[in-house]
Amino acid sequence: MNPSKKVVLSAVQPTNSAHIGNYLGAIKNWIPYLELYDCLFFAVDLHSITVNQDPTELRENTYRSIATYMACGIDPAKATLFVQSQVPAHAELAWVLTCNSSMGELSRMTQYKDKSQRHGTHIPTGLFTYPVLMAADILLYGTHLVPVGEDQKQHLELARDLAERMNHRYPKDSAGVESPLFQIPEPMIAKVGARVMSLQDPALKMSKSDPSPGACVFLNDSDKEIEKKFKRAVTDSGTEVPAENPSPGIQNLIQIQASFLEEPFEKVHSRYIGKQYGYLKVDTASVAVEKIRPIRTEIDKILNDRDYLTKVIRKGQETAAARAEKVRNEVYKRIGFIGQ
Numbered sequence: 001m002n003p004s005k006k007v008v009l010s011a012v013q014p015t016n017s018a019h020i021g022n023y024l025g026a027i028k029n030w031i032p033y034l035e036l037y038d039c040l041f042f043a044v045d046l047h048s049i050t051v052n053q054d055p056t057e058l059r060e061n062t063y064r065s066i067a068t069y070m071a072c073g074i075d076p077a078k079a080t081l082f083v084q085s086q087v088p089a090h091a092e093l094a095w096v097l098t099c100n101s102s103m104g105e106l107s108r109m110t111q112y113k114d115k116s117q118r119h120g121t122h123i124p125t126g127l128f129t130y131p132v133l134m135a136a137d138i139l140l141y142g143t144h145l146v147p148v149g150e151d152q153k154q155h156l157e158l159a160r161d162l163a164e165r166m167n168h169r170y171p172k173d174s175a176g177v178e179s180p181l182f183q184i185p186e187p188m189i190a191k192v193g194a195r196v197m198s199l200q201d202p203a204l205k206m207s208k209s210d211p212s213p214g215a216c217v218f219l220n221d222s223d224k225e226i227e228k229k230f231k232r233a234v235t236d237s238g239t240e241v242p243a244e245n246p247s248p249g250i251q252n253l254i255q256i257q258a259s260f261l262e263e264p265f266e267k268v269h270s271r272y273i274g275k276q277y278g279y280l281k282v283d284t285a286s287v288a289v290e291k292i293r294p295i296r297t298e299i300d301k302i303l304n305d306r307d308y309l310t311k312v313i314r315k316g317q318e319t320a321a322a323r324a325e326k327v328r329n330e331v332y333k334r335i336g337f338i339g340q
């Protein structure tokens with residue numbers, strides 16, 4: 001840890017494999033941060049059990065999440081990669097923050113409102129308190145910047161509110177000196193262009209949980225599967241790519257190709273004006289295949305070298321736990337616990 005560097009922290013839920021939205025909209029953009037910031041990236045397995053998980057799949061997907069970060073270029077020598085449940089301070093701080101949050105503010109979370117609707121009368125309490133655990137994740141590391149999607153902005157607001165509330169309630173350290181308990185985190189929201197849409201319905205965000213087959217291109221899809229999904233991508237009733245205002249489905253394909261190639265949208269668009277949609281689909285598929293193949297191969301290689309992966313996770317756990325425990329101890333002291 002270099003104290004002069006700002007702390008950047010983000011996390012994914014270890015459910016399913018990552019898709020190209022996660023890669024292009026999130027993980028890929030974090031690579032430059034490795035040189036600039038003190039980075040922590042982790043798999044939030046405690047968050048994922050807010051809905052039912054098959055234990056074998058959860059275990060595998062947790063390893064897969066860390067392997068995916070690494071295969072996408074997050075070098076474990078340059079960032080702390082770890083698994084949330086291996087650092088008990090997350091659950092411990094979450095409880096303290098739960099006691100400092102209100103039912104009212106948690107009831108306003110739109111993700112809770114959406115997700116709880118799927119559960120009828122048996123809404124898991126964890127879905128309700130989920131944003132408090134997320135606040136604990138962030139506040140434990142003195143985080144300055146949190147790269148997340150637009151959908152997480154409200155959760156970030158809650159983390160900021162809780163940090164400010166705790167700083168106000170407990171302004172003095174154990175020596176009686178005034179110092180803020182928590183750093184107030186800022187969200188870093190990806191550019192609008194980084195929103196990858198479903199290949200089956202370009203009005204919807206590409207999502208792991210989309211039940212429509214072909215909507216989502218996963219990083220562990222085979223070359224054939226990737227080609228098939230792009231070939232079947234929903235566009236519109238036209239035939240040729242227009243110079244002005246291409247439809248959302250066409251825009252999405254252009255955007256995906258542009259993001260993989262790191263070219264401007266306009267440059268990719270200009271190659272296809274007046275051409276039939278098929279060319280755009282075939283080329284975008286081939287770019288995706290070429291870019292995903294080495295990542296998929298690397299994920300498999302890392303997953304097959306369990307000893308190495310376990311070592312990376314252990315080292316991440318040690319680093320993260322040492323940092324998190326310091327902050328938790330300070331919280332415990334300030335709130336009046338007798339401490340360790």
Ligand code: AMP
Pocket residue numbers: 011012013021022023024025026147148149150194195196197205206207208
């Ligand atoms: P999730 O898969 O929802 O846990 O998201 C993990 C990260 O990937 C978050 O930072 C999201 O903002 C990002 N992400 C998820 N889906 C997309 C998408 N379709 N387009 C761009 N970024 C996405």
Ligand code: TRP
Pocket residue numbers: 009010011012013044047133134137138146147148152155
């Ligand atoms: N809630 C985030 C999501 O569903 C995942 C997450 C948990 C997270 N803890 C975090 C993201 C801390 C950033 C920082 O995508």
